[in-house]
């Protein structure tokens with residue numbers, strides 16, 4: 001970004017990171033506009049025990065974002081994306097679980113809500129850029145852009161951003177990508193932002209109590225996916241009351257007495273079977289992906305990269321082979337445990353994201 005004054009829409013969540021993002025850009029002399037997406041009607045959400053989560057979620061966050069915008073003296077808009085969020089993120093979340101996959105809603109929210117819809121709104125306001133508080137870096141390189149890890153390894157969010165295209169990266173800023181969380185908190189204190197001490201947001205924002213099973217059953221109904229728990233040897237070990245209650249690698253909650261510890265190693269939604277096995281059955285040597293996005297253009301043939309198969313996974317050296325039709329095969333140098341359909345696999349060359357896709 002050149003030093004000229006730019007018009008920048010900041011995606012404000014009401015949290016520390018995006019508040020500091022807005023404050024820093026304003027301090028640098030840019031014309032900053034705050035924008036918050038209302039994505040989930042928390043007012044209707046209860047914990048199942050009668051109490052609501054109104055105190056910790058969206059509407060309070062919108063208030064926080066608005067107060068920060070007021071204190072920075074910048075214009076502030078709330079955009080209602082509830083319908084889009086339901087379709088692009090929540091419906092897909094439920095579809096995935098009911099198809100035997102373990103979804104990653106944050107990747108989809110970034111892809112569809114933030115970097116398609118919100119970016120479009122920013123363009124409608126004739127903004128030069130959309131900025132967010134993500135910990136990742138967009139580095140100009142030759143004629144294009146490289147998506148790189150945030151400098152703070154503890155906060156790096158590049159995994160959730162692999163869907164970014166060149167056209168999007170040209171219009172997106174991550175001002176915090178070169179900072180640690182402590183530095184960001186120090187800025188928040190320096191700017192006297194009221195949200196400086198606010199806690200980190202939770203994993204799945206629309207399941208604030210973490211009880212995703214109850215969430216799924218409220219959305220789709222219970223009792224439809226019960227079936228057998230089957231050992232890899234073919235022995236039926238028991239019954240379960242919903243395939244969506246399980247994820248690959250899960251050990252707890254199987255309720256089966258067996259001489260060695262058992263893990264979920266497969267979920268077959270069509271036959272409603274949960275497949276279990278010993279630890280060694282968890283390891284696989286390869287996987288296939290669909291919906292692959294290459295940060296630059298797709299390579300002609302196989303390439304070497306470090307592959308991450310979930311957010312906190314230790315990357316593994318791999319060979320990635322494009323298969324055409326947006327698909328790719330990943331062959332790990334060392335077999336990996338817990339390859340989970342529905343999660344994203346992301347390929348890196350050092351700090352740089354080469355691409356990624358959905359595990360089949």
Ligand SMILES: Nc1ncnc2c1ncn2[C@@H]1O[C@H](COP(=O)(O)OP(=O)(O)OP(=O)(O)O)[C@@H](O)[C@H]1O
Pocket residue numbers: 010011012013014015016017018019035036037038039114131132133134200201
């Ligand atoms: N409801 C929202 N409206 C607008 N922007 C949002 C919203 N939720 C998240 N964002 C943007 O996406 C970024 C990353 O979101 P994430 O959920 O990872 O939040 P975070 O790391 O806790 O950041 P923050 O401290 O800003 O909440 C935020 O910094 C913000 O720019």
